[in-house]
Amino acid sequence: MDPKHLLKGLICTGLSLALVMTPVSVLAQPVGLPSLGASSSSELSPALERTLGDAIMEQGRHDPDYIADLDINQYLTQLGRRLAAQAPQTIDQRITVFPVRDPRINAFALPGGYIGINSGMIVSSGTESELAGVLAHEIGHVMQRHIARGIAQQSQGTGIMVATLVGALLAALAGQGDLAMGVATFGQAAAIDRQLGFSRSAEQEADRAGFQMARKAGFDVRGMVTMFQRLSTASRLNEGTGGGGYASTHPLSIQRMSDIENRVRETPVQAHEDSAAYWFARSHLAIIQARDMNDRQRVRLSLQRDAQNERGVRRAAAWYGLALLAWEKKDYAGVRTALDEAAKDAQAPQLDMLAVKLQQRTQPAQAQVAAQAAWARWPDSQGMAVTLAQAMQAVRQDKQVVAFLQARIKQWPEVSEFKKLLADSYERLGERVQAHLAMADYYEQTGALPTAVELLQQARQLDGDFYTQSEIDMRVRALRDRMDDKRALLEQFKS
Numbered sequence: 001m002d003p004k005h006l007l008k009g010l011i012c013t014g015l016s017l018a019l020v021m022t023p024v025s026v027l028a029q030p031v032g033l034p035s036l037g038a039s040s041s042s043e044l045s046p047a048l049e050r051t052l053g054d055a056i057m058e059q060g061r062h063d064p065d066y067i068a069d070l071d072i073n074q075y076l077t078q079l080g081r082r083l084a085a086q087a088p089q090t091i092d093q094r095i096t097v098f099p100v101r102d103p104r105i106n107a108f109a110l111p112g113g114y115i116g117i118n119s120g121m122i123v124s125s126g127t128e129s130e131l132a133g134v135l136a137h138e139i140g141h142v143m144q145r146h147i148a149r150g151i152a153q154q155s156q157g158t159g160i161m162v163a164t165l166v167g168a169l170l171a172a173l174a175g176q177g178d179l180a181m182g183v184a185t186f187g188q189a190a191a192i193d194r195q196l197g198f199s200r201s202a203e204q205e206a207d208r209a210g211f212q213m214a215r216k217a218g219f220d221v222r223g224m225v226t227m228f229q230r231l232s233t234a235s236r237l238n239e240g241t242g243g244g245g246y247a248s249t250h251p252l253s254i255q256r257m258s259d260i261e262n263r264v265r266e267t268p269v270q271a272h273e274d275s276a277a278y279w280f281a282r283s284h285l286a287i288i289q290a291r292d293m294n295d296r297q298r299v300r301l302s303l304q305r306d307a308q309n310e311r312g313v314r315r316a317a318a319w320y321g322l323a324l325l326a327w328e329k330k331d332y333a334g335v336r337t338a339l340d341e342a343a344k345d346a347q348a349p350q351l352d353m354l355a356v357k358l359q360q361r362t363q364p365a366q367a368q369v370a371a372q373a374a375w376a377r378w379p380d381s382q383g384m385a386v387t388l389a390q391a392m393q394a395v396r397q398d399k400q401v402v403a404f405l406q407a408r409i410k411q412w413p414e415v416s417e418f419k420k421l422l423a424d425s426y427e428r429l430g431e432r433v434q435a436h437l438a439m440a441d442y443y444e445q446t447g448a449l450p451t452a453v454e455l456l457q458q459a460r461q462l463d464g465d466f467y468t469q470s471e472i473d474m475r476v477r478a479l480r481d482r483m484d485d486k487r488a489l490l491e492q493f494k495s
Contacts, residue, residue, distance in 0.1 A: 044111070044145075044148035044149075046092040046093060046148075047489060048489050048490075049092075049093065049111040049112050049147075049148050050093060050111070050112040050113070051112075051169075051486050051489055051490065052111040052112060052169065053093075053110050053111040053112020053113065053114050054112060054447045055169045055172060055173070055447060056110055056111070056114075057110070057112075057114055057447070058172070058446055058447030058448060061446065064101075065100055065101045065102065066098065066100060066101075067098070067099040067100060067101055067119070067285075067288060069099075069284070069288075069383070070382045070383045070386060070415065070417060071280075071281070071284075071349070071350060071353070071381070071382070071383035072099055072281045072284060072285065073097075073098055073099065074381070074382045074383070075275075075277040075278070075281050076097035076098065076099060076117060076135075076281070077095070077096055077097045077098075079097065079128075079131075079132065079135060080095040080096070080097040080115060080135055080139060081094075081095050082217050083095075083132060083135060083136045083139055083210075083213045083214065083217050084139050084142075084143075084213070085217070086212065086213045086216035086217045087139065087140075087143050087209065087212075087213055088143075088209055088212050088213075089143060091113070091139070091142060091143045092113075092145070093112050093113025093142060094113050095113050095115065095139060095142065096113060096114050096115070096414075097114075097115045097116075097117060097135065098114070098115075098116055098117070099116070099117050099118075099119055099122065099285060100116050100117070100118050100119065101119050101288055101289050102118040102119060102120055102289065103118070103119065103120040103123070103289045103291075104118055104120045105118065105120045105121050105124050105231060106118040106120070106121060107121050107134055107135070107138055108138070109138050109141050109142055109147055110147075111147055111148065113142055115135065115138045115139065115142070117131075117134075117135065119285040119286075119288055119289040120289060121134060122281065122282055122285050123282055123285055123286045123289065124230065125227060125282070126223075126226065126227075126230075127220070127223050127226075127272075127274055128219070128223075128272065128274040128275060128278040129214070129219040129220040129221070129222070129223025129224070129272050129274075130223040130224070130226055130227035130230075131223075131227070131278065132214050132217065132219040132223065132224075133210060133211075133214050133219070133221070133223050133224030133225075133227050133228070134224075134227055134231075135210075136209070136210030136211070136213040136214045136217075136224075137206045137207060137210035137224075138206070138210075139209070139210065139213060140205065140206030140207070140208070140209035140210040140213070141202070141206045143209055144202065144205050144206065144209065146202050146205075146206070166490050169490055170487060170490050170491070173449065173450070173483055173486055173487055173490070174450065175450030175451070175454075200255070200256075203256060204255075204256055204259060207256055207259065207260055208259075208263075210224070211224060211260060211263055215267060215270065218270070218272060219270070219272050220269070220270055220271060220272040221263070221264050221267055221270065222264055222269070223272075224260060224264070225257075225260055225261055225264055228256075228257060228260065229257075232257070274313070274314075276313045276316070276317070276346055276348050277348075279313050279314050279316075279317035280316075280317045280320055280348055280350045282317065283303065283317045283318060283320055283321035283324075284320070284321065284324065284350070286299045286302070286303075286321065287299055287321055287324050287325060287328075296325065299321070299325075300322070300325055303318045303319075303321040303322050303325070304318075304322065306318035307319050307322060307341070311345070312345055312346065313345060313346045313348075315342075315345045316342040316343075316344075316345040316346035316348065316351075317342075317346075319338045319339070319341040319342035319345075320338070320339075320342050320348070320350055320351060320354070322334075322338045323335045323338035323339050323342065323351075323354055324354070326338055327354065327357070327358075332358060332361060332362055335354065335358050336358065339351055339354060339355055339358070347377075349374070349377075349378035349381040349383060349384045350383070352370075352374035352377065352378065352384065352387075353374070353381075353383055353384055353387045355370065355374070356370050356371045356374060356387050356388075356391055357387070360391065360394060364394065364395075367391050367394065367395075368388075368391045368392055368394070368395050368397070370391075371384075371387055371388040371391035371392070372388065374387070374388070375387075375388045382412055382415055382417075385404075385408050385412075385418070386417060386418070386421065388404070389401050389404060389405055389408075389418075389421050389425075390421070392404070393421070393424065393425060393428075396428070398425040398426075398428045398429050399425075399429065401421070401422075401425040402422060402425050402426065402429070405418050405419075405421055405422045405425070406422070409422070414445075416442050416445040416446050419438050419439070419441045419442040419445065420438075420439070420442050422438040423435045423436075423438035423439040423442065426438055432459075432462050433459050433462045433463045433468070436455050436456070436458050436459035436462065437455075437456070437459050437472075439455050440452045440453075440455040440456045440459065440475075443455065444479065449479055449482060449483050449486075450483070452479055453476055453479050453480065453483075456472050456475055456476050456479070457472075457476065459472055460472045460473070460476075
């Protein structure tokens with residue numbers, strides 16, 4: 001995969017091979033590393049692995065190719081955790097799955113349980129079981145600690161790429177330097193050093209673990225074979241074109257394919273009904289990855305065919321895609337028509353979210369009421385929660401927004417977006433100290449600890465109350481202690 005294309009010199013892509021882009025393969029398990037059994041003493045500790053992953057993701061989230069759509073991210077992460085819950089052995093890291101805007105068929109794993117999926121991988125899948133099979137394979141690599149072992153072995157060899165990465169992370173922790181540049185340098189050094197891929201035994205381990213996860217999670221394991229066959233075909237078609245596909249980074253050998261096919265034959269057929277979330281995410285990602293008018297026209301024609309020929313939730317998802325295309329053109333009548341057609345076949349939070357946005361443009365006085373009703377229908381949707389908060393902010397109901405978002409932060413502590421919206425409402429209410437504290441929470445959660453400390457110090461200057469200042473001082477000390485702990489971990493690894 002071209003390291004300059006995806007996440008523009010930063011992290012995200014190379015498929016489960018490791019830390020970043022093309023050189024990700026260098027961080028995968030090299031041939032000869034231990035496979036099954038107890039964790040090796042030569043691998044990264046879970047704490048350091050998470051530190052590396054968090055720091056990389058902190059930078060990656062700012063890249064324009066990172067897809068920050070809460071609805072899609074929630075679906076993918078829930079799918080990943082559903083699969084991980086069926087893992088045949090304990091997984092040290094909490095799985096988090098995120099999408100990347102890239103039409104090429106690929107997926108990858110970073111340290112710390114982060115798994116990225118190219119939009120092209122999802123759009124090219126024919127069923128949710130196919131997608132689940134690929135994701136389960138990636139989780140298999142995380143479960144077997146292949147990435148941690150590969151990084152550890154590199155540090156015990158030349159150490160060039162690891163030293164470069166750790167140096168960049170230390171600079172970012174100090175609020176200095178450019179982590180994106182550091183990781184790009186790291187990738188270049190790794191590519192020059194040597195190209196390592198997952199060993200055959202590592203790939204087979206991930207296949208078998210993924211197969212078991214997908215089956216126990218209720219997916220049709222035939223989808224795993226179908227997707228791997230599709231990936232193998234795509235790899236052959238793109239051979240020599242620099243496509244950097246999944247099959248080229250994870251070679252789909254005859255032995256691997258035969259092993260999975262034999263396991264499928266020995267397993268009773270298990271039908272699986274695709275979720276609405278899968279089809280709606282698939283339609284949305286097809287539009288997100290379209291980079292020019294020709295791409296968009298191809299997507300439009302495909303959605304129109306599905307809208308005409310498919311039935312049920314797949315037809316509804318096609319109309320949802322057409323509604324999104326109409327929204328981009330500000331064709332609000334077209335949006336309304338498409339949403340009405342979609343509603344004939346399915347109800348989904350995605351439809352209600354777009355309907356609320358449409359009302360904000362055409363009937364602003366009714367948008368907040370519609371958002372409240374939609375939230376009542378979809379209380380488990382993070383995207384709908386944000387839509388309601390924004391609708392309330394639009395009509396200056398910031399006191400209600402504060403209470404609502406505080407409840408959502410308790411419901412979904414991992415979602416940093418709520419804290420950012422909370423800061424906005426505090427600012428409009430004139431509560432500048434609380435706004436600074438909320439933004440400090442946001443930056444702390446996203447890993448920008450120096451920025452969080454700076455905001456806390458600004459909040460302290462804004463509030464002359466002794467007790468408030470004492471509480472802020474305690475938070476600053478706690479954050480600095482965390483920074484010192486991370487620095488000590490990284491320095492130890494670097495040495």
